[in-house]
Amino acid sequence: MKRFVEVLSDKTSLITKAQEIMVSKMETAIKAKDYCSIALAGGGTPKPLYESLANQNLPWDKIHIFWGDERYVPADHLDSNQLMARQAWLDKVAIPDENIHPMTINNESPEQDAANHERELREFFGVASVEFPVFDLILLGIGDDGHTASLFPNTDVLQETEKAIAVGDKVGQPRITFTVPLINQADCVLFLVAGANKRDALDQIFSSDADDNAYPARLIKPQGELWWLLDETAGKFFKNNDLSLTS
Numbered sequence: 001m002k003r004f005v006e007v008l009s010d011k012t013s014l015i016t017k018a019q020e021i022m023v024s025k026m027e028t029a030i031k032a033k034d035y036c037s038i039a040l041a042g043g044g045t046p047k048p049l050y051e052s053l054a055n056q057n058l059p060w061d062k063i064h065i066f067w068g069d070e071r072y073v074p075a076d077h078l079d080s081n082q083l084m085a086r087q088a089w090l091d092k093v094a095i096p097d098e099n100i101h102p103m104t105i106n107n108e109s110p111e112q113d114a115a116n117h118e119r120e121l122r123e124f125f126g127v128a129s130v131e132f133p134v135f136d137l138i139l140l141g142i143g144d145d146g147h148t149a150s151l152f153p154n155t156d157v158l159q160e161t162e163k164a165i166a167v168g169d170k171v172g173q174p175r176i177t178f179t180v181p182l183i184n185q186a187d188c189v190l191f192l193v194a195g196a197n198k199r200d201a202l203d204q205i206f207s208s209d210a211d212d213n214a215y216p217a218r219l220i221k222p223q224g225e226l227w228w229l230l231d232e233t234a235g236k237f238f239k240n241n242d243l244s245l246t247s
């Protein structure tokens with residue numbers, strides 16, 4: 001794993017840098033195999049990135065979009081990660097419908113919905129059940145409790161070693177989520193973190209001796225590149241490319 005940490009002066013610079021990395025990863029993947037697979041994060045932080053990507057002229061027919069996690073709500077619900085990305089970006093560009101691969105919530109059972117999405121994922125990548133698909137790029141955020149995707153602190157899903165898609169648990173509410181081994185198989189994982197409310201969690205995530213299960217973002221160690229982009233308010237006490245605190 002190659003790890004990079006960058007503290008950007010503000011949220012606009014964070015989004016600009018994230019877009020540069022994304023576009024570069026897309027170009028590399030498309031050149032190598034004629035398509036690119038990207039998993040999106042939900043929440044508020046990546047929304048301006050998606051809005052900015054909506055204004056780019058990219059080879060949309062070669063870009064395949066997935067989500068790293070989804071709230072257990074219908075696709076038209078205001079909390080839906082899919083809805084946010086569609087409204088901010090995907091509905092505004094000429095990406096073919098078949099290139100969009102949401103975690104469909106059928107409301108039968110979270111386990112069934114997770115298993116359905118796992119099957120779709122394995123079919124798309126042509127990967128058998130013992131292996132994990134390799135994403136070109138997975139975007140992630142963190143919560144102020146140290147969760148990432150829907151991998152919440154001290155929950156059973158953190159121990160998952162076989163499934164690629166599983167059920168996360170946000171204090172009793174189910175969510176569908178990529179598992180740690182799926183994320184760690186990626187060529188590139190890009191964390192976007194903004195806001196002073198993330199500082200305490202970052203301290204623990206970057207600490208040499210904190211508990212991985214209490215701060216699940218610590219479990220993310222992809223075989224490829226790991227990028228942490230922090231805005232000034234979140235990353236105030238970190239030096240670029242140095243995981244130790246400066247004060």
Ligand SMILES: O=C1O[C@H](COP(=O)(O)O)[C@@H](O)[C@H](O)[C@H]1O
Pocket residue numbers: 041042043044045046069070071081140141142143144148149150
């Ligand atoms: O619930 C979620 O939260 C995290 C972080 O969201 P943010 O609004 O603080 O950026 C997000 O990465 C995850 O995808 C989402 O479902």
